[in-house]
Amino acid sequence: MRRIRYEHSGGPDTLFLEEVAVPTPGPGELLVRTEAIGVTLPVVRKVREAAEPIPLGGELGGEVVRVGEGVTGHAVGDRVTGLCFGHGYADFALLQTAMASPIPAGATARDAVALVRSGVVALGALAAARPEKGESVLVTAAASGVGHLALQLARSRGASRIVAAVGDPAKSDFVRGLGADEVVTYEEASWGEPVDIVLDAVGGKLLKPAVQALAPGGRLVAYSSGGGTVEAYDLLVGGKSVIGFQTAMVARNQPERYAGWVAELWRLFGEGTLRPAVHGEFALEDAALAHEAIEGRRNLGKVVLVP
CATH class of the missing domain: 3.90.180.10 (Medium-chain alcohol dehydrogenases, catalytic domain)
Known part of the structure; x- marks a missing residue:
């Protein structure tokens, strides 16, 4: 082979x-x-x-x-x-x-690899933030395999305002077409009005502005392999928090929960709510x-x- x-x-x-x-x-x-x-x-x-x-x-x-x-x-x-x-x-x-x-019958392998793993990461990261209906969400790497699904899932979970953070403004039309209300680029000094939740897939030097983008009591979910450091004082001011999320841990230790996420992704796909x-x-x-x-x-x- x-x-x-x-x-x-x-x-x-x-x-x-x-x-x-x-x-x-x-x-x-x-x-x-x-x-x-x-x-x-x-x-x-x-x-x-x-x-x-x-x-x-x-x-x-x-x-x-x-x-x-x-x-x-x-x-x-x-x-x-x-x-x-x-x-x-x-x-x-x-x-x-x-x-x-x-x-599932009627779905292709192409659909599956675009939906399941990336969708589980997006859905799991969103679940880790414990979102409440009406909260605002910012997604970094919003045009990526995970990010573009996170935008759609945030909307399906009742987010009132969704901000897409991208590296290239040329991606704006793509992420707006998937439900983003606002688009910011990493180089901008401010990412707009603070949000309740940040789903961060980038890490590194973007961690600091991502924490700054949080409203008081806001939660940042880190699921990036890019590393980075967060200053404790930046969390203390405003009572913010950072939560780490890893898909493999859930798959191994909570298989029923993992299976439930996969089932939900396929359900949303079948309804046309989620478009990988x-x-x-x-x-x-x-x-x-x-x-x-x-x-x-x-x-x-x-x-x-x-x-």
Whole structure:
């Protein structure tokens, strides 16, 4: 089978296609023939930052072709989606059953990788903020795979005012079309009137202005792999708080809650309330171009590899 390998040898990072054997599923694993693979910012960052080669994981969707020992609830022929922590940029990939969920009839693998993982992150981050109807929400990286869903979910949860923070003003029409009432760029000195909730997917130097954007008693949910530091005094003034959110922890420790979020996403998708956007589909061998689209912050919605 074909697989994309990452190699760092002192020069430019390289993603290249190689031929390897089809993996064998272990206990609790599914072997999936991939139909679509979602490219995530954390993986792109790891490729740039890792000292040694790493497996390229991410969301995937496709057909189960083999099941490992002890697997229940899944069978050969099922179409599933989930987050792969191993080699996911491949014709076949291994998926842990704890991270796998069915793709409903009538939905494509492309729909699934654009909706489920990114949607769970967006929905989980929003839930972590404990929003109340009528509160205002600001979303950073609002045009990203997660951010564009967070805008829509905030509206469905009753947000009265939604602010989209983006790096490029050219993305304004896209995020307004998904429900943003206002659009701000990261370089602006002020992000407008304070908000009750900030969902931050960027981190780093944006943490300070994100905290400043909070109204008294406001909550910032951090779900970025970008790091950053928050000064305690900035939280003390105004009684603000920062909450960390990680999808994998919920999937492993609260599987019923995770499954409930996935079910809600598919329900909203079926109703037409939630519209996942795909920025572009790249061939497997063009994985480097897909990474460049995310690194250059050019994507509007999800970036997908199609084997």
